[in-house]
Amino acid sequence: MRIPCPHCGARDAQEFSYLGAADPQRPDGLDATEAAMLDYVYQRDNPAGRHRELWYHGAGCHAWLTVTRDTRTHAIESIEPVRRRGAGAAA
Amino acid sequence: MTRTWTPLGAWAGILADGHVGTAGAPGVIALARDGLGVATLIAAEGGEAALAAALAKRPGLDLPSSPAVAHAGAHSLVWAGPGQWLLVAGHRAGFPETLAALSCLAAVSDQSDGRAVLRLSGSKIRETLAKGCMLDLHPSAFPVGMAALTAIAHIGVHLWRGDDGPDGAVFEMMVPRSLAGSFWSWFAASAAEFGCAVSVAEMTAGRG
Ligand SMILES: [Zn+2]
Numbered sequence: 511m512r513i514p515c516p517h518c519g520a521r522d523a524q525e526f527s528y529l530g531a532a533d534p535q536r537p538d539g540l541d542a543t544e545a546a547m548l549d550y551v552y553q554r555d556n557p558a559g560r561h562r563e564l565w566y567h568g569a570g571c572h573a574w575l576t577v578t579r580d581t582r583t584h585a586i587e588s589i590e591p592v593r594r595r596g597a598g599a600a601a
Numbered sequence: 602m603t604r605t606w607t608p609l610g611a612w613a614g615i616l617a618d619g620h621v622g623t624a625g626a627p628g629v630i631a632l633a634r635d636g637l638g639v640a641t642l643i644a645a646e647g648g649e650a651a652l653a654a655a656l657a658k659r660p661g662l663d664l665p666s667s668p669a670v671a672h673a674g675a676h677s678l679v680w681a682g683p684g685q686w687l688l689v690a691g692h693r694a695g696f697p698e699t700l701a702a703l704s705c706l707a708a709v710s711d712q713s714d715g716r717a718v719l720r721l722s723g724s725k726i727r728e729t730l731a732k733g734c735m736l737d738l739h740p741s742a743f744p745v746g747m748a749a750l751t752a753i754a755h756i757g758v759h760l761w762r763g764d765d766g767p768d769g770a771v772f773e774m775m776v777p778r779s780l781a782g783s784f785w786s787w788f789a790a791s792a793a794e795f796g797c798a799v800s801v802a803e804m805t806a807g808r809g
Binding site: 517518519521522524525569570571572573591593 | 668681682683685735749750751752757
């Protein structure tokens with residue numbers, strides 16, 4: 511699988527590390543219920559198809575990237591720096 | 602008795618002037634660069650314009666915003682990721698002063714003793730690098746002035762293409778100093794079939 515890094519160009523997947531789903535947002539600290547934390551830490555969908563996920567280009571530009579990928583074909587629909595999500599974005 | 606402490610170059614004990622592999626005219630030429638000033642610059646959030654203005658004034662370099670290298674006199678500025686650059690000086694005279702002048706505009710980290718740089722050329726250099734480099738280094742894909750961060754033989758490599766020299770395309774390769782021996786072991790084995798002339802650059806003034 512090759513990942514088209516928006517900074518470096520297309521690179522082999524071995525240059526990247528996979529973190530996981532991009533959408534779960536950490537609940538707000540001490541106010542979060544146990545159930546909300548359990549959901550955030552452990553509960554993940556396992557879609558056959560479109561999946562938004564976080565990848566780190568560790569052997570390249572050291573940027574975190576949000577990749578939208580089809581888990582059945584590895585086709586990448588879009589990729590963008592996590593930084594664009596705005597200040598305080600996770601990871 | 603007077604004792605003199607002499608700092609060792611990054612390639613000392615790893616390679617020496619000579620020839621590796623197949624005898625005859627070398628297909629690959631490796632020059633170990635020594636005594637360089639090397640530093641990483643990370644612009645403060647939103648401070649890229651101010652850093653660019655300072656570097657344009659001294660040493661007169663344009664901040665590359667894509668994977669590329671800019672040169673001015675003895676200095677080069679290599680893209681190192683979004684908002685990050687590598688400043689390389691041909692010698693260390695005045696280098697601490699240059700870094701001090703930038704320290705209020707960027708996170709500056711002197712890596713002069715932390716990185717090791719090889720200048721590689723020769724008619725078989727692309728064939729040699731293709732044995733471990735995942736990037737397409739064909740001139741149409743990797744022109745003069747382009748830079749990249751990648752991994753070769755599991756070692757993080759920062760590479761850029763300098764101006765063509767008498768032996769054709771010139772690739773500068775920088776690795777962490779602690780991995781210079783491992784990198785050389787891969788490179789020497791890969792270049793051996795083509796014959797590789799090895800030399801260590803003269804120590805330059807201002808080494809510190
Ligand atoms: Zn990248």
